[in-house]
Amino acid sequence: MDGVIVDTAKHHFLAWQRLAESLSITFTEHHNEQLKGVSRVDSLEKILQWGGLVLDNQRKHDLMELKNKWYLECITELTPKDMLPGVLSFFQELKGAGIAIGLGSSSKNANLVLSRLKIESFFDAVVDGNMIHMSKPHPEVFIRGAQLLQSAPANTIVFEDAQSGVEAALAGGFHAVGIGSPDVLGNAHVIWPSMEKASLSMLKESFGVEEITV
Ligand code: G6P
8 A cells, every 4th residue: 555556655754754863763764665564663673772772561552643743633624636657547447357456565554545545335345453463574464364355365456565475475385466666576476567558458468368267
């Protein structure tokens, strides 16, 4: 979701950066790349590790609350117009072709974001950060999604902008389309620079197949 359907990845980045700076920890885009797709708690642990800080559980809890408060402030203004180019028409095409769509996100705010974008009705299954125990690169989020869709991983395509997400898709035996730069997503089966031209015909072309069906 974050970074594929909507550009909330930048809001996660800004909120984590603000938190890191409040702890005098340097936090750059390079650091942030390693947090994409990673759960809130695991992200905080990584940041503390980079800063060499050891904190008790209560303090960590408070910091996560603070980061989430700042993130929620950033997304209060989210509207359907914030969907990334190409996503809505792709969803419409997939629905028209009878192809099921699932959401696999590490975010505990996923349902809130989907409702702000008014796209909940496109999804046949939603698995978010409240439903999983293991964060990407573990494939749990996609495996649960595929189960809900009753689709075998080998018959399911994952779209991911995060390195951890591509790794999760591959570990679960899914096909993976990386959305973004080959520098980050090099292991994906196919890489698209963005969702802008996403379509069934582009998928067929990318995977070298005649047909993609339910
Ligand atoms: C997504 C984002 C991550 C974020 C994680 C948890 O996977 O890519 O940057 O940390 O969700 O989000 P949450 O909204 O639960 O804090």
